[in-house]
Amino acid sequence: MKPVSKHRLRPVLLWLVVFLFVAACYTVPETGRRSLSLIPASQEMAMGVSAFDQIKQQERLATDRAKIERVQRIGHRIAEAVGDDLPGAEWEFVLFENEAVNAFALPGGKVGVFTGLLDLAETDDELAVVMGHEVAHVTARHGGERMSQIFALTAVGVALDAALSGQDQQTRALAMAAYGVGTTVGVILPYSRRAESEADEIGLIYMARAGYDPRAAITFWEKMAERAKGASRPPEFLSTHPSDETRIARLQMLMPRALAIYEENRS
Numbered sequence: 001m002k003p004v005s006k007h008r009l010r011p012v013l014l015w016l017v018v019f020l021f022v023a024a025c026y027t028v029p030e031t032g033r034r035s036l037s038l039i040p041a042s043q044e045m046a047m048g049v050s051a052f053d054q055i056k057q058q059e060r061l062a063t064d065r066a067k068i069e070r071v072q073r074i075g076h077r078i079a080e081a082v083g084d085d086l087p088g089a090e091w092e093f094v095l096f097e098n099e100a101v102n103a104f105a106l107p108g109g110k111v112g113v114f115t116g117l118l119d120l121a122e123t124d125d126e127l128a129v130v131m132g133h134e135v136a137h138v139t140a141r142h143g144g145e146r147m148s149q150i151f152a153l154t155a156v157g158v159a160l161d162a163a164l165s166g167q168d169q170q171t172r173a174l175a176m177a178a179y180g181v182g183t184t185v186g187v188i189l190p191y192s193r194r195a196e197s198e199a200d201e202i203g204l205i206y207m208a209r210a211g212y213d214p215r216a217a218i219t220f221w222e223k224m225a226e227r228a229k230g231a232s233r234p235p236e237f238l239s240t241h242p243s244d245e246t247r248i249a250r251l252q253m254l255m256p257r258a259l260a261i262y263e264e265n266r267s
């Protein structure tokens with residue numbers, strides 16, 4: 001393979017930098033943070049939809065009507081509270097028969113909840129904590145951001161060693177994994193802690209706007225922490241999330257604003 005001269009590489013890198021930092025930003029709703037976005041929202045959503053279809057075919061769907069109805073009722077109430085934060089979203093809330101205390105979200109408005117979570121989130125307010133958090137991952141487009149970061153890293157790597165051929169498959173595999181498109185739900189890559197904190201913050205606003213008591217976020221995460229202490233392994237939902245102390249302290253800081261929103265919207 002012929003090495004690429006530095007002379008030819010420089011304009012490529014320059015354009016890459018311009019592309020990354022000028023043309024490719026997304027403003028996260030509610031927090032206003034600027035995030036990297038290299039994939040058009042429409043494409044991101046299409047990938048989320050097809051990934052969700054795949055998961056629905058592979059995983060066991062719950063059959064308990066009352067539980068399904070509960071998840072969908074809370075989910076759609078929160079989705080309504082999202083307003084125009086994610087135009088074009090097609091919200092779908094699906095309950096999977098799985099004892100893991102877990103939930104996940106995919107681009108475009110697809111949220112999966114495991115039956116194991118329902119046993120712990122006894123009240124609707126508590127379930128709204130987790131569902132608000134997952135919906136926030138979607139509107140903040142954290143999946144697309146993670147994928148963009150992988151693309152950016154890969155693009156830089158490719159530009160540097162000028163070896164595009166043969167990398168395609170690996171790049172695609174990485175990108176797909178970033179989206180949570182794996183053979184099982186278990187391979188979904190964890191979000192960064194920053195994304196998790198941001199989803200907590202936005203989720204708290206959504207649940208309050210939907211008329212759910214945001215104070216349930218504190219009691220719910222305390223309950224999760226208590227459960228984690230007794231378990232030999234922390235619940236999956238916790239293992240990829242910020243430490244409980246940090247999380248609860250942050251939520252307490254955000255509570256006055258969330259409570260004011262809740263007072264305006266409670267039924």
Ligand SMILES: [Zn+2]
Nearest residue numbers: 137191196199
């Ligand atoms: Zn999360």
